[in-house]
Amino acid sequence: MTTETDVLVLGGAGVDTIVHVPELPLPYADSYMIQPGIVTRAGQSGDFVALGVSALGLRTHHIDVLGADPEGDLVRALYRDRGIPFTEVHSAAGTKRAVNLVGPDGRRLSLYDDTRSQETDRLPEDTVRALAAASRHAHVVITHPCAHALPLLRESGVTVSTDLHDWDGANPYHEPFALAADLVFLSTTALADPEHTMRDIAARGRARIVVGTAGAEGAYLLVEGHLSHVPTVTPPAPVVDSNGAGDAFAAGFLFGWLGGADPLRCARYGAIAGAHACTVPSTRADAVRRDELLARAAEPDVAGPAATEPVAPEPDVAEQGAVVRG
Template sequence: MTFQQVSEPYDAYDVLVVGGSGVDTVVPVGALPLPPTDSAAVPPIREAVGHTGTGVALGCAALGLTTGFVDFIGDDHPGSLVRERMAAGGVDFRPLISPHGTRRAVNLVSPDGRRTSFHDARDPLDLRMPPEHYLPALRRARHVHVSITHFARFLYDDIEALGLPVSTDLHDWDGLTEHHREFALRSDLVFLSTSGAGERIASVMREIVHEGRAQAVIATAGAGGAYLLAADDRSPRPVPAVVPSGPVVDTHGAGDAFTCGFLYGRHLGRSLEDCARLGAVAGAHACTSAGTYTDLIGPEVLRTVPGTTPPPAAPPQSAPPQAAAPHPAAPPGAGLAGPPDDRVSPAGA
């Protein structure tokens, strides 16, 4: 890998994203699952910058949050695409060059917007980001969002030492796979999909809260809305789904958009319940555009969403913490106790 010193144009980041960049090859297919066939004609195949860290970084920047991003990419054509898209999206991207190349994925998308993604997790297990690269960015961050790329787990000690609030997205974690567990238990806000754990999702959410440091766990359920479990809740609280403003074209990136809407709400000091509502609006918006991160929701839309907590007159402007301190994230909102039934039925990915 190569390391390059760069200038520091930002005094602080509202959100610093760690890991999760890449390029998607999007293949439109007639139906999912695929029928058994040796070959099939499809509409034009598209190549676009994608992956979860990219989505969170671009989405937060589109919402007006000052956004930084540290990751590995390759010295290759996909890496150039990532650099260009980050620059165009207003993200302060600080990459290191990995000899293993830029991550890729192939996404099969059906006419009803459902998708199957094949992720190329090419990073070797011994890949590490040197502290001299990421520490300057961490010291300017107000919030850190960690993608579940393997190298990113080794930043948690420094994140905790700086007293920074941190979020992560476990995607379709089943609650069993060990790769995800450290991310789940060392983050203040934990996002995941109901599709992995199925009917066990409520138990998985409670385990994250009880065994880790999470102030809230949010499980998205596609057209079924989402579920919110705060640290003082007994059971997950349902979050109603939002009807998209247009036809559902491609659900890829909806979870990342949900995360961005939620983090935007937290930045404004909104309650957990209000943040989940903003996330649902952003996720529904993402489903109405083809491709990955091609039509990002802006703050003017989310500002019109009613909530239970009036936002401050202006976003917080406090300097980022520089030394170890108690976790500064806002406390969970009141009135979030869920129903006595602890079973949550998933309604989609």
């Protein structure tokens, strides 16, 4: 069957307001004078994945709920300007939005507006089925209403990936995503025993590959019961912001995976993309391009050993460096 799309992204479209702060955590004060100012731009987890795989040359389509509001206009403009097809489903609650406090070292604290969703929100079943039938792969963001689309994707036969972000390994909200995906990404930040959680996902769900990103410690790759450590890649420029690095890692990994590369090579692509994302100011939504990623992958210090022998992962508390959450 001929497909029109390489990666169908479901969910995670929204707008962030970026506020640079002198330090995190931010001490209480009546007021702060901040530089370089406050900027609102389109770009949340699904947007970063869509932009990332598109920049790597993969045919991309995104579907999500948007509101008839200024935030929705920013998202629509982003996809129009980048030439990425976007299927919009109306949300009466409005477009998802968040405020990101960004510290001088690039770490961030995100405040999500939880009023921008409704329990009744759904992606139309016929639309999801049609898009899935025309796609090679679906990446599902853990935002409502994407959980309801998971059975439809399974019926279509398309492979599925998801990112659990900073799951604690216990919150039941994440489980449908963790157990329905063939490829699972998650941050080790909130996990007491990352290896146990990764192995549990693989044992109870469909995942053939589980990737745990661990900030400055690199990433951990579980494939067929074998756990490997994938080191970080030195960013090509100073680290200015960690926002979207986990999504960039996922995009780089998917680029390799859909191209038939072995999982270790895919993880190195992810590390390169994640490192690049850390050099992009939080006020922009840009991704590494295919030629740049492949050039970096060919450099001797990057193209060397793809991974070390298994090492027990430890929770990352700083959550900064080349590979962090999205």
